[in-house]
Amino acid sequence: MAETISPTAPTAALPMAEPESAECCVPPAGRPSLGAEAAVALAARFKALADPNRLRLLSMVAAGEDAEACVCDLTEPLGLGQPTVSHHLKILVDAGFLTREKRGVWAYYSVVPEALGDLATTLTGQLGSAR
């Protein structure tokens, strides 16, 4: 009887080195290094965090009650205009670090703990020296 094995290929967020680069990228220790495509995706996530104002916004949201904050409370502390703050928040939402929910006239932002956790795991795993 034929087994029906569903093609649950590990479409990991961070694929390993592409086949064509396998030769060059499997070092003596045998652990494949980050492939080109995965590196682009990962760099984009770090780029979203590579701005002091965005880090402060993320930190302020994380420090709020239930890791949530109203945009109305995020503008003044940074001394930036509302459009600039909204621009930075959008980048954090697009990168998956925050979610946005409209309630009445205000938008509320919440931290996505898994997104930060995943990135932390990548730092200490694939980019670190953990084996």
Add this chain to the structure above:
Amino acid sequence: MAETISPTAPTAALPMAEPESAECCVPPAGRPSLGAEAAVALAARFKALADPNRLRLLSMVAAGEDAEACVCDLTEPLGLGQPTVSHHLKILVDAGFLTREKRGVWAYYSVVPEALGDLATTLTGQLGSAR
């Protein structure tokens, strides 16, 4: 007898909100958010990682025997010239993610696991929603 307590002030890499911003930056939950100066330092570290080629270099070094690699093995896989690779490696060294040691004609790079670990802790702690 006077105790000699050395001034081991916690000159943390990530100082909390500056006094002058304490009013605005201590949210209801009482956890101070990231201060302006700390945010600049942290953003610089993320910026060093916000490039696909640098991530691949870091990953290749991490995957090497003893999390170390000779610059001679890092140039070809990325299809970049030696000056470009050296430039990227310098940024990673300056940001504290790699160390560089000259042995004979070649430079060898090693991963600094603590630097990646610290950043991971910041991601899941101060920037995440851990309390």
